[in-house]
Amino acid sequence: xxxxxxxxxxxxxxxxxxxxxxxxxxxxxxxxxxxxxxxxxxxxxxxxxxxxxxxxxxxxxxxxxxxxxxxxxxxxxxxxxxxxxxxxxxxxxxxxxxxxxxxxxxxxxxxxxxxxxxxxxxxxxxxxxxxxxxxxxxxxxxxxxxxxxxxxxxxxxxxxxxxxxxxxxxxxxxxxx
Amino acid sequence: xxxxxxxxxxxxxxxxxxxxxxxxxxxxxxxxxxxxxxxxxxxxxxxxxxxxxxxxxxxxxxxxxxxxxxxxxxxxxxxxxxxxxxxxxxxxxxxxxxxxxxxxxxxxxxxxxxxxxxxxxxxxxxxxxxxxxxxxxxxxxxxxxxxxxxxxxxxxxxxxxxxxxxxxxxxxxxxxxxxxxxxxxxxxxxxxxxxxxxxxxxxxxxxxxxxxxxxxxxxxxxxxxxxxxxxxxxxxxxxxxxxxxxxxxxxxxxxxxxxxxxxxxxxxxxxxxxxxxxxxxxxxxxxxxxxxxxxxxxxxxxxxxxxxxxxxxxxxxxxxxxxxxxxxxxxxxxxxxxxxxxxxxxxxxxxxxxxxxxxxxxxxxxxxxxxxxxxxxxxxxxxxxxxxxxxxxx
Numbered sequence: 001x002x003x004x005x006x007x008x009x010x011x012x013x014x015x016x017x018x019x020x021x022x023x024x025x026x027x028x029x030x031x032x033x034x035x036x037x038x039x040x041x042x043x044x045x046x047x048x049x050x051x052x053x054x055x056x057x058x059x060x061x062x063x064x065x066x067x068x069x070x071x072x073x074x075x076x077x078x079x080x081x082x083x084x085x086x087x088x089x090x091x092x093x094x095x096x097x098x099x100x101x102x103x104x105x106x107x108x109x110x111x112x113x114x115x116x117x118x119x120x121x122x123x124x125x126x127x128x129x130x131x132x133x134x135x136x137x138x139x140x141x142x143x144x145x146x147x148x149x150x151x152x153x154x155x156x157x158x159x160x161x162x163x164x165x166x167x168x169x170x171x172x173x174x175x176x177x
Numbered sequence: 178x179x180x181x182x183x184x185x186x187x188x189x190x191x192x193x194x195x196x197x198x199x200x201x202x203x204x205x206x207x208x209x210x211x212x213x214x215x216x217x218x219x220x221x222x223x224x225x226x227x228x229x230x231x232x233x234x235x236x237x238x239x240x241x242x243x244x245x246x247x248x249x250x251x252x253x254x255x256x257x258x259x260x261x262x263x264x265x266x267x268x269x270x271x272x273x274x275x276x277x278x279x280x281x282x283x284x285x286x287x288x289x290x291x292x293x294x295x296x297x298x299x300x301x302x303x304x305x306x307x308x309x310x311x312x313x314x315x316x317x318x319x320x321x322x323x324x325x326x327x328x329x330x331x332x333x334x335x336x337x338x339x340x341x342x343x344x345x346x347x348x349x350x351x352x353x354x355x356x357x358x359x360x361x362x363x364x365x366x367x368x369x370x371x372x373x374x375x376x377x378x379x380x381x382x383x384x385x386x387x388x389x390x391x392x393x394x395x396x397x398x399x400x401x402x403x404x405x406x407x408x409x410x411x412x413x414x415x416x417x418x419x420x421x422x423x424x425x426x427x428x429x430x431x432x433x434x435x436x437x438x439x440x441x442x443x444x445x446x447x448x449x450x451x452x453x454x455x456x457x458x459x460x461x462x463x464x465x466x467x468x469x470x471x472x473x474x475x476x477x478x479x480x481x482x483x484x485x486x487x488x489x490x491x492x493x494x495x496x497x498x499x500x501x502x503x504x505x506x507x508x509x510x511x512x513x514x515x516x517x518x519x520x521x522x523x524x525x526x527x528x529x530x531x532x533x534x535x536x537x538x539x540x541x542x543x544x545x546x547x548x549x550x551x552x553x554x555x556x557x558x559x560x561x562x563x564x565x566x567x568x569x570x571x
Contacts (some may be wrong), residue, residue, distance in 0.1 A: 016235075139275070147333070
């Protein structure tokens with residue numbers, strides 16, 4: 001079924017959700033933890049900083065604490081391997097559904113530069129927030145909900161609540177009218 | 178049984194598992210349409226609720242699955258990572274992420290998938306998120322106060338709200354199904370009749386009804402742990418007959434250094450530390466589901482003798498063990514009180530008529546002499562160390 005899809009057709013959202021739920025369940029059953037994404041970004045940032053500024057890392061309390069709880073190599077983390085897999089999985093999905101395309105997607109009402117700036121700023125806020133909130137939409141919201149975590153569910157409500165609260169102010173980035 | 182890591186799947190193999198799971202994760206997100214920011218933010222402007230549909234369906238599917246696996250003892254939730262609750266960082270961090278979502282159009286997971294199929298905006302989002310993470314790490318001393326404020330441990334939502342796990346799951350399913358109905362209405366209105374989700378209501382209605390049914394039945398599947406904790410409420414406690422061992426037989430086997438007997442002491446840790454039988458293991462029966470106890474109970478060629486202060490406390494613990502499926506269980510007749518009274522503090526009555534009893538009594542006198550030294554020599558006592566939770570989160 002998937003193979004026969006045309007370019008713009010996506011999987012039925014309920015089916016996709018069901019499959020994602022099963023995958024998450026399998027993940028919890030096998031590993032005792034949920035899915036995630038922002039943790040891998042952190043691993044890459046940390047090991048990047050290690051290479052560029054080893055002396056700084058040596059003196060940083062944050063890094064030293066991380067090494068104590070997570071081991072010496074930030075890249076040797078479950079989420080890093082998972083995210084590398086996700087890159088490949090998404091690529092394969094794009095390949096079979098004929099969606100591989102180097103494009104800058106944006107509303108026709110805004111300039112490319114605006115979209116790039118918005119993506120960078122949005123990313124920075126999300127990255128920062130995910131560290132403060134101990135997880136993003138995957139690690140805190142979705143995985144937290146599956147295991148009934150109060151912390152995860154509160155983070156989820158805050159993410160979506162925050163987005164709804166501020167959506168009006170950024171409508172020009174997305175809506176043409 | 179679960180989680181399979183680290184006992185069945187080693188930590189190295191777990192990385193390969195992570196990679197494979199990641200492939201599935203990326204594939205599903207991309208197939209669902211999460212690789213385009215237009216579709217993702219549609220949720221916040223009412224023109225496309227795909228995110229809500231996928232997210233909620235995935236959430237309740239996994240949640241109900243966890244409930245069922247927990248009930249049937251397929252997974253030990255005590256070992257699963259539960260995201261901790263730090264009240265203020267969760268709220269402030271969440272709202273910042275929400276703002277990032279409407280400005281950037283992605284979240285970290287979806288931006289990675291979108292970048293993988295060539296979305297340039299997503300690549301900038303990934304770069305931006307790395308910068309955001311970097312700012313947090315470098316500025317950590319500034320944010321530490323907020324980051325660590327109001328730590329409530331790792332509570333679960335049904336405890337926070339004071340309802341049963343099953344009821345919460347049902348409420349979530351009901352909320353999800355009604356949300357699906359209403360967002361479709363909103364979507365059609367915003368898009369002026371142009372449908373985003375083309376699934377026919379003829380198909381969706383029975384699926385929705387089925388989901389509600391599952392959610393409803395979830396209310397009646399309590400977590401296994403809760404069942405074990407409440408086992409003393411079972412009528413069986415008064416009537417259930419376990420194989421019993423007399424205090425005399427126990428005394429004889431201890432004196433003979435019998436290695437086939439494994440003593441499980443179900444009194445409190447303090448009582449245990451003060452006095453316990455030789456080589457006994459202290460146990461809290463509500464923890465019997467844990468792997469460590471699986472190992473203890475399933476030791477080959479050993480009988481498991483459970484004792485408490487009285488016989489009833491041993492019966493409760495034995496019922497819990499039996500419920501989990503542990504075998505070879507014997508309980509101590511009369512409990513430790515009887516052992517103290519009839520063996521350790523035994524004194525020969527001045528007149529004994531029954532000859533059989535006389536032999537028993539003579540043995541008890543000897544045992545009362547021999548045992549204190551054996552008990553003293555068998556210290557230190559064993560307290561089972563339990564495994565720790567998996568370290569998870571982002």
